[in-house]
Amino acid sequence: MKIKRLEISGFGRWSQEAFDLSDGLQVIFGQNESGKTTLRAFIVGVLFGFPTKKNGHNVYDPKDGSQYGGSLILETDEGDVKITRLNRTKTTLTITRLINQTEIIDPEKWLKQKLSPLTREAFDDIFNFNQEDLTRISQIKSVDFQKLLLNIGAVGSTGWLDVMAEFDKSADKLFAPRANKRPLNIAIKEYENATEELHQKSAELDDFMLAEQALTDLESEQHEQEEKILTASQQLQETQQLVQQYQLFESAKKIEIENVPSVDEKQVVQARRLQIEIDSLNDNILRHNEALKNIEVPHEVSDDNTDQMVLTKAQVAQRNLAVNTEKRTNLLKQKEQIEAQFEGDVPKGLTDSELQSLSSSNVYLLSTGALILILFVSIFIMHWPALWMIILSLIVTAGLFYKRQKKNQIRQMIQKAYSPLNIQNIKKIQPEVDQYEQQKMDIQSLNEQLKANMTVLFK
8 A cells, every 4th residue: 555645634733734645755854843743643543543642642632623633545456545534532434435436334344454464563663663763773682673673574573582482481391300291292292182173273264265255255246336336326317317308308309400590799799788678677677566566456447458457467476476586596505505514503603702712812921921020020129018919919810810711611612613614714704604694584584575476476
């Protein structure tokens, strides 16, 4: 596998960042505390799981409150895949094949198979090391260095040395003279039993390999069926669109294309001018709607004129219905666009004080520093009682600390209500949130107008 791209939602100092990695040797450099170690921890966390707070490990919580986690885009033998791991405590892992945008059913099992035989410990021993680990090599003993080299050459080779040490201990006991049964004979008997058991396990291993091959074939067949289902779904959508357009196609066949006259630029300009006049007439119709509603037919008017006036009112009502319906449709689209940016209901707009709580300020630190300076001046220059100054400073400092805690609580409540937006987007979306309530009122008003238009039209 090869890592092609990093997409970080929130991890330590990194938030909403992406990094494209080049082919060959990739070097990431920067000053101290610039985030290089954080990037390395992010890659290991996405592949093997994020760290926990046990044993004092750094968990790299996002500093700006963004959602914890991110994604890696890898090149594998099955094509490019996107591994996404989100949240630290209740972690969710999804793996998507980018060629057809399908998710893998059991992502943990799939990832473990792709990384096998590497475990997290083996990965750290072979690939994941820093300068501190390199400097430690000059301080280790020859035996430990031998274990380290073996571990780099083959996965799990440190266990070989442990087994060798156990063999050396047990070899000293094979020829114990005072034992009733010779340890060597006992070992030979155990070896024969182990050999027999090995033959049995070998037969079971063959069955297991056959079953595993059958499972692999079934997974491959399932992948092919999923691709066929996706292709069939696309064909179904295209067929449904053709069915919907069939009636229009039948009407279009009757048109003689050869007899259609060409349109020159002058006629296009004239058509635009006529469209402007039509829009102006529509505005005039809307202005005279209320007046037309109050028109009463005189008794001396003939039946033909009465029918004509009733028909005119019906046409006006129909036009009003179409205009109000179009307005309502546009408002509903704008309302849905705002709702799509939030996980739950659209929150209310923030007040000036709530917006101020989102901005970072150092008022608390400046006020505390000023109090300390006043205390110093009062005690050593003006000879004020030190006890009273200390009590006053503690009271004011406690008040400032309480105010700061209250501000942090308000900030957390706002971020929860506006999830998943960050602070910058919360400030940016305020005009749309304020407009959302007005849109709901306008939609309700248009619903009442549409109901009134329908009543007039049915009459």
